Amino acid sequence: MTYDPRIQHLLRRAGFGATAAEAAYYSQRGVAAAIDELVNFGRVADDVDARFAAGEPLSPSSVINDARQRWLFRMVSTRRPLQEKMALFWHNHFATAYSKVAGRVGGPEATRMMCAKSAEHPAGIRGQLELFRDYALPNFRDLLTEVARDPAMLVWLDGRANTKVRPQENFAREIMELFTIGVGQFVEADVYAGARVFTGWNLQQIGNRDDPNAFYQFFYNAAQHDTNAKAFSFAIYGNGGRTIPARAAAGGMQDGLDLIAALARHPETARRLARKLWSFFVSEVQPPDERFVEQIATVYLQSDCHMASTVRAVLLSREFQAQSSHFARYSWPVEYVARALKEVGYAGYPLNNALSPLSNMGQQLFEPPDVGGWTLGPSWFSTAGMLARMNFASNLVGRQRTDIGRAATGNGATPEALLSFYLDRLTPAPYERAAYEDLLAYLRGGAPWTGTEAQLRVKAPGLLHLIVGSSEYQLV
Amino acid sequence: MRGGVAAFTLGFAAPRFLCDAALAQGAGFRNLVVVYLAGGNDSLSMLVPYRDPFYAARRPTLAVPAGQALQIGTDSAGNELGLHPRLTGLKTIFNEGRLALIQRTGYENSSRSHFEGTDIWSTAKPESTQGPGWLGRYLDSIPAPVDPLSAWNTAGETPRALQAQTVAVPSILNPATYAFQSPNGTAEAENERACAIRMSSHLPIERPHLSFVNASAQAAFATLDRVAQVGAYAPSITYPNNGFALALRAVAGALSAQIGTRVFWVQTGGYDTHAAQNTLNGSYATLMTTLNDGLTAFYQDLSNQGLMNDTLVLQFSEFGRRVSENGSNGTDHGAGSVMMAFGGQVRGGLYGTAPSLSPDPANPTLENGANDVRHETDFRSVYARVLDQWLGTDSAGILGGDFRSGSPEFL
Secondary structure, eight states: OOOOHHHHHHHHHSSSOOOHHHHHHHHHHOHHHHHHHHHTGGGSOOOHHHHHHTSSOOOTTTOHHHHHHHHHHHHHHOSOHHHHHHHHHHHHHTOOOHHHHHHHHOHHHHHHHHHOOGGGSTTOOOOHHHHHHHTSSSBHHHHHHHHHTOHHHHHHTOGGGOOSSSOOOHHHHHIIIIISSOTTSSOHHHHHHHHHHTTTEEEEEESOTTOTTOEEEEEEOGGGOOOSOEEOSSOOSTTOOOEEOOOOGGGTHHHHHHHHHHHHTOHHHHHHHHHHHIIIIIOSSSOOOHHHHHHHHHHHHHTTSBHHHHHHHHHHSHHHHSGGGTTOSBOOHHHHHHHHHHHHOOTTOOGGGGHHHHHHHTOOTTOOSSTTOOOOGGGGOOHHHHHHHHHHHHHHHHHTHHHHHHHHTTSOSSHHHHHHHHHHHSOOOOOOHHHHHHHHHHHHSSSOOOOOHHHHHHHHHHHHHHHHTSHHHHBO | OTTOHHHHHHHOOOOOOOHHHHHHHHTTOOEEEEEEETTOOOHHHHEEOTTOTTHHHHOTTTOOOTTTSEEEEEOTTOOEEEEOTTOHHHHHHHHTTOEEEEEEEEOTTOOOOHHHHHHHHHHTOTTOOOSSOHHHHHHHTSOSSOOTTSEEEOSSSOOGGGOOSSOOOOBOSOGGGOOOOOSSOHHHHHHHHHHHHHHHTOOOTTOHHHHHHHHHHHHHHHHHHHHHHHHTOOOSSOOOSSHHHHHHHHHHHHHHTTOOOOEEEEEEOOOOOSSOOOTTTSHHHHHHHHHHHHHHHHHHHHHHTTOGGGEEEEEEESOOBOSSOOTTSSOOBOSOEEEEEEETTOOOEEESOOOOOOOOTTOTTEETTTTEEOOSEEHHHHHHHIIIIISOSOHHHHHTSOOOTTOOOOO
């Protein structure tokens, strides 16, 4: 039961790992067809919410921890893994933290703003996560436009208070520094001009303040829009023009759309996205290959900011497919947890159990540390982060002990047989001889090997804990 | 680590985790507690120039009135200054002569970016923020073998300032839960732990990223037992129940147990006050309460145990905020800020001079069209004093240049 390692690699990167059934399914289709199916996820039916709702009753559109469980459930069980992986990518890219939003508008409304489905909202407004899902792979410019009008973002970066009398710089700075062109590509004066561009992009509350059904929605407040011209240090228009012209207030929203379009098609945005996609999909061990960056940036620009074409090019690239890219990333905590759940099995496992460990590993969903997102790569592996991963493995394996013991029965005639059984099912990076011998020594330790059910009930969970908690398993 | 992994594992000599060696290194050693106010602290609300004729005009809703500022006298230029009204405990420490306030700290061409700004303060290299942090370079300068508990980070991620080449600094948020768990009972749990320790001891040189993760696991195992002592710490006073104060409580526990740590990192966020800053009774006031109550409890707890003479607390933030408030009753990203230092051996007082808040573009104490505070003291000269006078090392070697000249003499 050995699966195609290229498929395993693809599913670790473009998804959250694979169950045995998924690995078999995609292996049978082959790499090219698998990429095709992952990218064109709209063709695949989505029944995750119905399955989630069939579980224990939760309130994922008003209670943030329930929303975290719902997202984790989707990561683990979706048949559209790339959509979910890109939603996670965008969540980190447009990093918005629930706590600040909740501090301003209260927990239930903040949860709704962050992650409600449109059907769960009185006015059908989708939460930010739904935005990331809907725009997982379509056009980046459209995504940027939606983000600029997104209620959670308007609270998070204070756009709701951006008025012509006193422009608010927070969103204007970050849309340039973090969401598009990056530091060094703009000057302070661009931040001030950008703030004026988005004056009047505010929020309004619908319904009485005390009404539990009251909500906030985006509102272009023409009376608060600065109608003067705004000059930038970089091209805004295709003809090289750097000044957004003075406009009547009623049509002033066009200022923001012009700036967003300019930022989306800026060549440095293309390169920054290409570098981020390199780290997210290809490798954190090798720095971004400049030829790759130019190639992917070109696809992005030539496709008019189309992310599906861009991500497809990443997955089809020689660099992505290279053997040297296998296990060349440090798994994010949610990647690690989701993959462990899929590979160890999570039948009956309360996903609520994963939330505190995720926080200890340094990644609480909907709570990035700041607008720059999480610090990725080796930074996940503080001692406490590593300990939290080992301890999550312990909790998961302990809870699933019965299933694990049952599956091991008949596969543990010798310590070597048991180890080989698990190394076929789990996907750690290859063990060096010394680490492999350590695992065998663990199995041989204590009482002599009998392979009885009683022994497997102890040794199989112990071995799984060691594998899932090992450094090799942290690499994806 | 940003590309530092290869360098890290090459330099990482498997340390000899000798508890006595650590104790020998630690006993009587001075320690440094760095407090980072994340988000860019509005230092004009923390150390208030309440007599400045432009102060109230430029901050109509945010200014702290003279009658409410905790007046602490004048600086060398005759500016009258006061602490934020919630900083009552810090005022007591100031009155005891143990709190130094260093005004207008920063650097030329101050970055207004949180990320670049934090990297610059963390590496002390405004020109290029590559490589280990300034405290990491200090740790790298300690003769090998370096005790893995030489530094202790109380925040989730290892902060840039503590990233080193020869030691993986442990992140210990809560000493009580810093333990290795097992799905099995005691005897088998010990077998698992022994195996995990063996597996993490392999550092294959051709797989630096795997070795890096193993080194982190190894450092975790090497620190578990000593940290467990701290988990049982009973402080001499009650700390507030918030993350910042509990982190300081853990630091006090580590100092009390003399486990040998020299550098601690504590941080508290929420300082990016673009909107609804509400200096007197809103979000900024809450920030000041958290800061004051945590630091005051720490000071009292350590003083009660006679440990404050060995302790230096150094506070910084990645930038100050704009002089004029914005339209959302907040302040945007600025430049120069205020650093604080306190401890049993600190020469307290007001260092440097407050800015004039005059909006005249020619005002030499402001920059960026008189919008932001211009630095007067290079933050690296503060680091230099800490390195030379407190940690007893050579600041020029660690900072990559001599920043002693003009350094405020708070130590």
